[in-house]
Every structure is written in structure tokens, then in C-alpha cells.
Amino acid sequence: MTYNRIRATPTARMHGLRMLLFVCSISPIFVSGEIAFREVASDAGVDFVHQSGAIGKRWTLEITGAGVGLLDYDGDGKLDIWVVQGGPLEDRAGDLPSDRLYRNISEGSKLMFEDVTGSAGLGAETYGMGIVTGDVDNDGDTDVITLNFGRNQLFLNWGTRFEKRVDEALMKPNEWSISGSLADLNGDGWLDLYIANYMEFPPLDEYKVCRRLSTRKGYCAPSNFDPTPDQLLLNEGNGVFRDVSKQSGITSAAERGMGVVVDDLNGDGTPDLYVANDMAMNFLWLNRIGEPFVNDALLSGVAVNGHGMREASMGVAVADWDQDFDPDLFLTHDIKESNTLYSYEHAGWFSDQSIQSGLAPPSLSKTGFGTVFFDAENDGDLDLFIANGSVSMIDAQLAKRLEPPLRQTNQLFINEGSGKFEENTATTLSRFEEVSRGVAMGDLDNDGDVDLVISNNDGPIRIQQNLSTNAIGETNHWLGVRLLVLGRDAVGAVAWLEGDIKERKVVRTDGSYASAHDPRLIFGLGSDATTPVLHVKWPNGVSESFSDLAINQYHVLTQSLP
Amino acid sequence: MTYAQVSVTRSIVICVMVLTTSHSANEIFLEGIEEPLATMASAAYESALNSDLSLDPEHVAERWGELGMLLQAHNLHEQAVAAYSNALIEISDPRWLYLRSVAFGELGLLQESIEDLTQVTRVMQDVAIIWYRLGQALLNSGHVSSAKQALTNALALDEDLAIAHMTLADVQMLDADFKEAKTSLERAYKLQPHAGQIVYRMALVERELGNLPSSQEWLLRRVNQFAPVIEDPMLTLVAQYSTNPTFFISAARRAWERGDRNVALEAYRRAVALEPKNVDNLIGYTQLLTALDRYDEAAEILNALERVSPDEGMLWYLRAIVFLEKDLVLAAQDAIKKAVAIEPTAQVLALEREISELRKYD
Numbered sequence: 001m002t003y004n005r006i007r008a009t010p011t012a013r014m015h016g017l018r019m020l021l022f023v024c025s026i027s028p029i030f031v032s033g034e035i036a037f038r039e040v041a042s043d044a045g046v047d048f049v050h051q052s053g054a055i056g057k058r059w060t061l062e063i064t065g066a067g068v069g070l071l072d073y074d075g076d077g078k079l080d081i082w083v084v085q086g087g088p089l090e091d092r093a094g095d096l097p098s099d100r101l102y103r104n105i106s107e108g109s110k111l112m113f114e115d116v117t118g119s120a121g122l123g124a125e126t127y128g129m130g131i132v133t134g135d136v137d138n139d140g141d142t143d144v145i146t147l148n149f150g151r152n153q154l155f156l157n158w159g160t161r162f163e164k165r166v167d168e169a170l171m172k173p174n175e176w177s178i179s180g181s182l183a184d185l186n187g188d189g190w191l192d193l194y195i196a197n198y199m200e201f202p203p204l205d206e207y208k209v210c211r212r213l214s215t216r217k218g219y220c221a222p223s224n225f226d227p228t229p230d231q232l233l234l235n236e237g238n239g240v241f242r243d244v245s246k247q248s249g250i251t252s253a254a255e256r257g258m259g260v261v262v263d264d265l266n267g268d269g270t271p272d273l274y275v276a277n278d279m280a281m282n283f284l285w286l287n288r289i290g291e292p293f294v295n296d297a298l299l300s301g302v303a304v305n306g307h308g309m310r311e312a313s314m315g316v317a318v319a320d321w322d323q324d325f326d327p328d329l330f331l332t333h334d335i336k337e338s339n340t341l342y343s344y345e346h347a348g349w350f351s352d353q354s355i356q357s358g359l360a361p362p363s364l365s366k367t368g369f370g371t372v373f374f375d376a377e378n379d380g381d382l383d384l385f386i387a388n389g390s391v392s393m394i395d396a397q398l399a400k401r402l403e404p405p406l407r408q409t410n411q412l413f414i415n416e417g418s419g420k421f422e423e424n425t426a427t428t429l430s431r432f433e434e435v436s437r438g439v440a441m442g443d444l445d446n447d448g449d450v451d452l453v454i455s456n457n458d459g460p461i462r463i464q465q466n467l468s469t470n471a472i473g474e475t476n477h478w479l480g481v482r483l484l485v486l487g488r489d490a491v492g493a494v495a496w497l498e499g500d501i502k503e504r505k506v507v508r509t510d511g512s513y514a515s516a517h518d519p520r521l522i523f524g525l526g527s528d529a530t531t532p533v534l535h536v537k538w539p540n541g542v543s544e545s546f547s548d549l550a551i552n553q554y555h556v557l558t559q560s561l562p
Numbered sequence: 563m564t565y566a567q568v569s570v571t572r573s574i575v576i577c578v579m580v581l582t583t584s585h586s587a588n589e590i591f592l593e594g595i596e597e598p599l600a601t602m603a604s605a606a607y608e609s610a611l612n613s614d615l616s617l618d619p620e621h622v623a624e625r626w627g628e629l630g631m632l633l634q635a636h637n638l639h640e641q642a643v644a645a646y647s648n649a650l651i652e653i654s655d656p657r658w659l660y661l662r663s664v665a666f667g668e669l670g671l672l673q674e675s676i677e678d679l680t681q682v683t684r685v686m687q688d689v690a691i692i693w694y695r696l697g698q699a700l701l702n703s704g705h706v707s708s709a710k711q712a713l714t715n716a717l718a719l720d721e722d723l724a725i726a727h728m729t730l731a732d733v734q735m736l737d738a739d740f741k742e743a744k745t746s747l748e749r750a751y752k753l754q755p756h757a758g759q760i761v762y763r764m765a766l767v768e769r770e771l772g773n774l775p776s777s778q779e780w781l782l783r784r785v786n787q788f789a790p791v792i793e794d795p796m797l798t799l800v801a802q803y804s805t806n807p808t809f810f811i812s813a814a815r816r817a818w819e820r821g822d823r824n825v826a827l828e829a830y831r832r833a834v835a836l837e838p839k840n841v842d843n844l845i846g847y848t849q850l851l852t853a854l855d856r857y858d859e860a861a862e863i864l865n866a867l868e869r870v871s872p873d874e875g876m877l878w879y880l881r882a883i884v885f886l887e888k889d890l891v892l893a894a895q896d897a898i899k900k901a902v903a904i905e906p907t908a909q910v911l912a913l914e915r916e917i918s919e920l921r922k923y924d
Contacts, residue, residue: 214599214638
């Protein structure tokens, strides 16, 4: 299916709007002004429930996973959902629950999925944590790497079926990996892989439950376990990876990695790595192609928060939220620590804008994990979603015998356009009190706005369909692009629209927590129906401009040959 | 610090008690707690819950407040809030308001914390540490100008409160008043040069002022993430309610990181008293003492450590530091040689080099 065929014509949009009004009249949706979402997982046929393997022994492992990925695995132009499963921890024999793949069979705005786990060749071997997506063999389809407690797995995509490839470099037997990132780090045209590893975890029969200061049994803090170094795997072609962790310098420091993003974080034109570490200083591995990476986090102001305090960093998002054409970083943290917004000031320096932006105070009572910047209502600026769930047991939930007693509500922050965010609690995004971990963003119904899929520890997957409109009840205008190079998504390509305000958007699937996003870019245009001019800087540094791109539809743009 | 209590007309309070104590008191959830805390907390809860209603309301509030402190000392912040709230139903005592504000803070409930602190400052206008905490909470909540006022009040009452200077610098940085921020930080640094948080902020402000080399110098000088130490008698009192040896170590670290020197010292002292042969605790306590320039006390603890574990490398490393501070360079050299022989870590070798340099000038 081509993208032209999923174009939302004015007639179709009006039909969609009428359908929306009809749906609104028969089912409760939560609307605040123009921002509206509806949770549709069950209705759409996605019945996945995460199993943590908890049996009352309070293993720290059981509260850490798991993530979710959005990918168009069969190339039909619709985003499918890959959900990462845990399963039993104590006895992993017999018929194990598997990661699940849900194929998108939606027509129009009604989301529908079918479970194709078996036919697509997914199988359960390990206890899942995270997912990384990208075309590692440059054959034009999206491959999947699952990050696990145990061996990681590479699933090569053959169109409608995945094949597990045994890769010793990738599949170290005893790692606990959570998040990863695929990006062409050495400019050879193949996507390389960075894996954020968490920490060592003892065999379960040797695990000693921790007692909190209250003397209650509780989950052991990460400080009870040794961190493990991250991994950097160079793609030597066709998805064959070589472990260069040591040579690359990234094992010169080891912390408990939970989140990772790749972007040019010092303005030198090469992709760098930023790693969110739990209870430790974060890493900023600067890419000096041909030389080992160097950790510049402290000198760049992103190792610790603006108070000089290291925090329990979990998820990470990178985006140009303030539209000054550079990458800003946002990190989620534990309760009592604020989430941290680092604003890129100039090459080699970020400043902590958490308080000024209004994002710090509402985060102090939550434990954040997955997070995404996205334009909820396509008004042209980036809003922020945070998936929350405690890691310390909440007394009130213990008293009610709720398991796991770690439930919190998620948070949506609307960009007010003046450097400040305002929390919006009126939509279904903030409705559920669950133990959320991952969040992936993508346009599931191809209507030009970003939907969110949220994974919950020991809970159901949530699909939050975006139904937002502008103040007069119409959908804002938008422009969608899929950027391709070498026949695959042009990970690392930078795109922006011509105009006074230049928001830097980057093709990526990484970020959040243990999750993978839709690589397409959506530009919210508000009420402006003018045909925009799109500028693209491709990963090889060549720039190109595109005009005459009709709005309110997706375009597939491929780098021109020289 | 004296915590004055607000007088409330007794008849009104008793009336409230009758209506609230036995029927409306917040429940305290103690399930899963183990001995000896379980017995102590249950007894304290029973005692508060079954208070004789003819008692003075201050007395009843005291029981709830003591239960609150016991719970707070064991990080049961949700339950501590409930207990303090029960105390406050009886009588508006700024002690319980203050401690509840701290417990709210531990739960990340900033607005509730600010409300309590604001009330406390109305009746206790002359306690610098309370104004500082209010200023810090206001700053964290984004109320920058109110925070500035509260911090200014704190410093008017105690100009040596380094943490208030440092937090005022945060406010000034938010106002882009970097020169003023630098002045505030210089004052803080002069008072407490060991606090890594001051050092980090010096790097930030130098960066903002365009002094990149100086900024990097400060960053490299940052060896810890400690806040400036503060003294808070109420929290020291809370710490004394703890029964768990592990608590003290953790409490000491947390207290040190947030700058509560007395709480940290007291917690470590208790941990060492409870486990006098725990090598890690003895080393940790000694490190704390040396960081606070309390070398005589550190020497005493090192003597105890030597009796327990004479072949501990850190024992001799720390001895060398103590000797150096007392200008006993030869003794320091002997000590560091032993440390090198036992465990030649980078830290130990660096000190050995420093001492060798000193010896050149003998």
C-alpha cells in the first residue's frame, strides 16, 4: 500500500469527524479543550497483559519491564504493535508467554489489530525488557532486536515473517539489557547498535529480599547490585554485528543504563550517544569518528541535574521542544527527584530548565519511566507525555492489597508556547492508575496525529488514540514525511520547515524507555493551510529541499542520487 | 531551636477531640513491619488511639506526634503524615506542622509541604532553617520571587547558613543575575568548601559568565554531590527514634547529602554503637569525621578500627590523613606505606605521592 492511498481527503476527514462526533456521543471520552484521547486497546483487539513473574518475593527484576514497539513490519503503510513480554521468572520451562505482534488491520479511524505472533515467527525464550527497531540489513523492511534479561535476540524481517538470527556478539548470555538505539555511528551506511545494560542480578535462589528502613520487605534498590557495562556493536553489513565496546571506549565507565538516545549533541555533525543511568551520572558519549568515544556529560552539564545531584534516570527523550534548532534532552526520575529538562545552549553546554519550564514540580510525587515529546494537537509545538509507575511500594495500595502496589497516573504536559508546560489531566492519558513503563509514539490510524501505546508492568497494554482537534472542533493541518536513504528509514536525518520558527526534527525510533517509535515525522501546522517547504539534511550531510508537498497527507521522500 | 506551641482554647479543642480522636483519626497502616519496630509502633499507635479523652489535648497530640516521629525515622512517610495530621487535629503545634512538611517533601508533595511551612513561619518567624526550607520548597515549585524572599529572611536571621546562600544563588541564576549568584556562591563556598553542590554551581555560574576555563576547573574540583551541612534539631530528634542499625547508615548518608550534619553524625554514631565491629561503618564514620575536620574523634574511631581489623587498607589511609592534618608527616608516611602494602588503590597512591612531595621540603 502506498502512502497516497491513505491520504486523508477533505471528504474523508469530514467523515472521520462525523464518526468522531458519533463515537463521542456513545462512549465516554475525556476532552479538555481540543486535546482528546480515547483508550481503545480492547476494542481494537489488543488483549495483551504483561506478566512480570512476581510471586511475592519482591525481586527487583519483576518491576523493571517492559517496553513496546511500533513498526510497519509488513510494509502495508500501517503501524503494527510489538509488545514485549516477561513471563515467569522462577521456572522458565514449558509453554512460556511470548512477545506478541499485533498486525494493524484498521480501516479508516476504527483501529483494529490481529494477533500474528505465531505466523510471524516470534517465540519466547527469554524474559523481555525492551525493543529496538530498524533495518539492520538494508533490505527495506524493519528488523527487531529484543533486549532481555538474558540473551538479546535479533529478528530479521523477511516481509511477513521474522527469522531469529544467532549472533554471538548480540546475544551475550547473562546481560540485563533494557534500552537500545540503532544509528549509523560510523557513517558506513549500516545501522550500528548501542545497548544500555542495567546491572548484575543474582540467581533467584540466591536473591535476598531487601528490607526497607521500615523493616518491611521491599524491592532492593539498584545500589545493591553491580552495574554492567553497556555494549556497542558495529554493523559490518547485512546485520552482522561486531562487538567494539572496549575499543570504542564506552566500557571505560559502567553504570546502570536504562535509556538511550542518539543525536548530534555537540553540533559537530556526527551522532553522539546519551545514556540515562539509574542512580548515577548520565553518559554523553561524544562521537569522534575513528577515535574512541569520550564521555563529556559532566562538562556539558548533562551528567547531573542543575543542583549537582545525580538522579535515578530512567527514560529519556530528545527533541527541539523550544524550537531553536537544537536537540534538548528530557529525563524521567524517581519520586522526590524532579524530572529534568536540559536545554541545549550552545555546543558543549546544556542548562537545566526543569523549574523554569514548569516540568519539575508535578514530577516530584511520581516515578517517571517512558517519555515522549509529541505534538498532541498539531498546533506546531511539542507537548510531553510521561509514563509513571513507582518502584517503592505505596502504603495506601499495600493496605488495599493491590498488586503490584506501585500504581501511579501518567502525565500529559501541554506546551504553552512561552517556554512553559502546563499539566493536562483531563484526557484518558491521565486516567489510569497503573505501573506504566514504556511508551511508544506513532500514527496508528494514519490520520496525521500521534497516538500513544503504553506498556504496563503486570498490566494491560493501553492504546491511546488521538482524537484532538483545534478550538473550533476541526483537526489541525499537518504534513507527514517518511525519509528514506539506502532504501531504509534515514535514521539521523534532520528535517525542518521553512519559516521564522525552525523546529529541528530527527528521524529516529529510539528514546523513551525500552520502546521503539514510528520513524515518520509529523509537522503540526495549526490552522495554516499554506503548502510548506521542507528542508532535509540527510545523514551524509547533504541538504535537500522539497516544495509542493500537499498538506494533510504523508509523503515518502528518498535522498536524491548525486 | 525552641518550637513554640500555639495556644488553643482548651474547651474548643476538647470538643474537637470528642468528635475526632476515636472516630476520625487517620488510620495508621503498620502491616508487614517487623520487630522491634512493630511492637513499638503498635504500642504507640494504641496509646495514641486510646488516649483518655479527658487528657490535655496537647498530651494526646504529643502521643500522635511521637508516633509520627517513630514512623518518619523509619521512612514510613505516608504513615508519619497521617500521625502528624492526627496530632494537628488535637492542637496546632508547629513541631508537627514542621515535621509533616518534611514528610510531605519526602513524598514529593510540594504544595502540601509549602502550606505547612508557611503556617510554621507565621508562628516561628525567627528560625532561619524553617525559612530556608520554605524558600527551597517555593523554589522547587517555581515560585521564584517568594522563594527569594524566604531565603533572604533566612539569611537575615543567620548569615552563616551556607545552604541558604547556595539556594539564593539558584534563584539569582533563574533571574539571570549571574554576578549576584556568584557572590552568593562565594559566600557559601567560604563557609563550606567541601560541599560538592556549591562547587557544581560555581561551575555553572562561571559558565554563564563566559569563564569557561574557570567553569571546567570548578567541575573537576567537584568530588562529591553533598549539600552544605545544616543543623536541624527537630530532624535530629526524629533520627533518635530509629531502632534499625541499617537505618542509621542510610539515614546518615541521606542526611549528609542534604546537608544535615548533626543528623548524619548522630546517625553514624548510633550505627557504630550498635555494630561496633562493623568495619564498613567504622570507615564511613571516620570519613565523615575527617570531612568535617573532626580529626581527634576520627583518630579515636581509627583506634577502634585497628582493634577490629588491623589489616584494613583504608584504616592506614585514613590514619595518614589524620596524621597529615596534625602535621605529623613522618607518621603519615609510615601509615600510607602500610596502606600501599595492603591495597595500592589509585586513591592511596595519590596520597602517597602527595606525602612524598611534602617530605621533599622537610
